[in-house]
Amino acid sequence: MTHYPSGGPFASRPLIPPVARRPRPVAVKPRRTSVKMPSLQTVLLVALLMAVSSVLFTTLRYQRTSDAFGERMERVTAAAARILDDVRSRMGETEEIFKQDLRGEAVLRMLELPPSALPIEYSRLPRLRSRDAFGREDIPAAATGNALAFAVSAGSRAVRGPSGKSYRLEAYRIDAFYLTTVGKGPQPGSSVGLDLCRFVSVPVVDRSQVEAITVPRDRQRVLRALQQGEGGPAVRHLWHRGGNVTGSLAVIDATGKKLIPVSTLPADPAESCWGLFGSEFSVVTNYAHSSYGVGQLGRITHDRGGFPHGFEIQLGGSAASRLVRIHLCAITADRGGVPGSVAQQTTISTGER
Structure with missing residues (x-):
C-alpha cells in the first residue's frame, strides 16, 4: 500500500508561478511610401x-501707368490752353503793346508787384521784329521776349462841369504776364521751378485829358466824379x-481836388493772379530735355538765371494789325510716374491805337 502525505493524493500542492515567456521578436519591414x-x-x-498670370499682372500695371500718364497729359494740356485763351481774350481791346525799350522798361517798374511774385532776373519784353515772319533766333534775346505787357481799354465816361461843358475821359488797365520762380527756381537737371503770373492794374485815366481842362471848377468836378465812380x-x-x-503817374487826393504824384500802379486783386499754373504744373525751364519744346523762338542761354524758358513771345505786323506769337511749354510738377508735358503755340492778331 502506498502511503501518501496527509491529505491524500489530491491534497493541495503549493502553486508555482508560471514563468513569463518572452515574445518572439517580430521583424518590422519598413513601409514603402509610394510618391506619385x-x-x-x-x-x-x-x-x-x-x-x-505674369503677363496679366504686367499688362495691368502698364495699363494703370498709361492711364495715369494720359490723365496728366489731359490736365496739363487743358491748363496751358486756358492760359493762352485768357491772354487772347484780354488783348481784344489792346491800346498799346509795350516793347523792350525805355518806355516798356519804365512800365514794368511802375507795376506794384508782391515780393513773393517778382519777375525772374532775365525777364524782358519782346522787340518788334523787322520782318513779319516768326521763327527761331540765333542770338539770345534779339527780339524774342519772355514777358508780355499791354494797355487795354477800360471804358470811357462823360462828365459835365459847372460851366456846362462835357468832358469825355478814357480809362485803361495795364495787363502783364511774366515768369516768377517757384521754390529754388530753375535748377540743372530739373524741368520745373517756374510759374506764370498775371498782373491786372486798377483802372487808370489818361492824365493828359484831365490836365487839358482849363476851367478850375470843371477840373475839380471831373476829379470828384472819377473818385466817386460816377x-x-x-x-x-x-x-x-x-x-x-x-x-x-498820380493819384487823386482824399478831397478830390488835386493830384498827388506816385511811383507805382496797384494791382486789381480780383483780376490778378500770382500763380496761373499753381502747384500742380510748372512752366518748363531751360534745363529740361529739348523734347519739351523750350527754345522754339528764342535762343537758350543760362546767364542770369536763364532765358527764355517755356514762355516765348515775338511781335510782328503793323500797328493796325499787330501779330503776337506766343510759345508756351508746361509740365506736370507732381512727383511719381512719367510727367505729362505740352508745348502750345498761338498767334494773336490785334491792333494798337
Whole structure:
C-alpha cells in the first residue's frame, strides 16, 4: 500500500508561478511610401498658368501707368490752353503793346508787384521784329521776349462841369504776364521751378485829358466824379498814356481836388493772379530735355538765371494789325510716374491805337 502525505493524493500542492515567456521578436519591414510624380500635362499647365498670370499682372500695371500718364497729359494740356485763351481774350481791346525799350522798361517798374511774385532776373519784353515772319533766333534775346505787357481799354465816361461843358475821359488797365520762380527756381537737371503770373492794374485815366481842362471848377468836378465812380468804376489813378512814363503817374487826393504824384500802379486783386499754373504744373525751364519744346523762338542761354524758358513771345505786323506769337511749354510738377508735358503755340492778331 502506498502511503501518501496527509491529505491524500489530491491534497493541495503549493502553486508555482508560471514563468513569463518572452515574445518572439517580430521583424518590422519598413513601409514603402509610394510618391506619385506629376504628369507632364500637369507641369505644363502650372507653367502656363504662371506665365499667363505674369503677363496679366504686367499688362495691368502698364495699363494703370498709361492711364495715369494720359490723365496728366489731359490736365496739363487743358491748363496751358486756358492760359493762352485768357491772354487772347484780354488783348481784344489792346491800346498799346509795350516793347523792350525805355518806355516798356519804365512800365514794368511802375507795376506794384508782391515780393513773393517778382519777375525772374532775365525777364524782358519782346522787340518788334523787322520782318513779319516768326521763327527761331540765333542770338539770345534779339527780339524774342519772355514777358508780355499791354494797355487795354477800360471804358470811357462823360462828365459835365459847372460851366456846362462835357468832358469825355478814357480809362485803361495795364495787363502783364511774366515768369516768377517757384521754390529754388530753375535748377540743372530739373524741368520745373517756374510759374506764370498775371498782373491786372486798377483802372487808370489818361492824365493828359484831365490836365487839358482849363476851367478850375470843371477840373475839380471831373476829379470828384472819377473818385466817386460816377458813370463807371471809381478811378483814383491817372497817367500820361502817350508821354514819358517816369513821373507821369498820380493819384487823386482824399478831397478830390488835386493830384498827388506816385511811383507805382496797384494791382486789381480780383483780376490778378500770382500763380496761373499753381502747384500742380510748372512752366518748363531751360534745363529740361529739348523734347519739351523750350527754345522754339528764342535762343537758350543760362546767364542770369536763364532765358527764355517755356514762355516765348515775338511781335510782328503793323500797328493796325499787330501779330503776337506766343510759345508756351508746361509740365506736370507732381512727383511719381512719367510727367505729362505740352508745348502750345498761338498767334494773336490785334491792333494798337
